[in-house]
Amino acid sequence: MFNIQEAKRNGQTVLKLAGELTIYSASEAKTGLAKYSDKKSPQELDLSGIEEIDTAGVQVLLWAKREAAGRKRPITLVNHSAAVIDALDLLKVTSLFGDPILIVPSGK
Template sequence: MNIGETSQGAAACLAVEGEMTIYRAAELKPALLDAVRASAAPALDLSSVTEFDCAGLQLLLVARREAAHLGRHLVLRGASPAVRDACALLGVDLDGDVQ
């Protein structure tokens, strides 16, 4: 269960590994918001997320809302099968957001 960050100039990509569930929401929320606030072009890499639930989706929506509030666009640089399956089950379309 790691959170890593890579930067290229004004762009930063936060990579979340392991669970993105209610059990990690308190840990992940400040890290996600800090990454969004610190970057002119925030991005999340969710390709290594092993479990994803409604709390994970709420975290994504909070990060997206914060980015919009700051006049930025949050980019998803990958979504694992767990993220895609949960979003499909919940009726959330990520295809327009994932690069």
């Protein structure tokens, strides 16, 4: 299950992505993110709710990041979940996003 929830934080649009961002939901994610490509475009993508992510999911995130950069309205990925950190690390794409990742002690 994948969903996107819009939220406001400090007057900025934050999109909270949650659930499984995988090949099965990649299309949905793309469509969902594309909706925010206009003036309402968000400044942050909150990834704390991502339980599972695969290469397709990472690609969607990368696409969104690049699209936003292209529109001169950059977005920042925040609150990476463990699954996201793991995937970005394995694919060695962390630096492509350039977003600071807060490393949460694994022991919680």
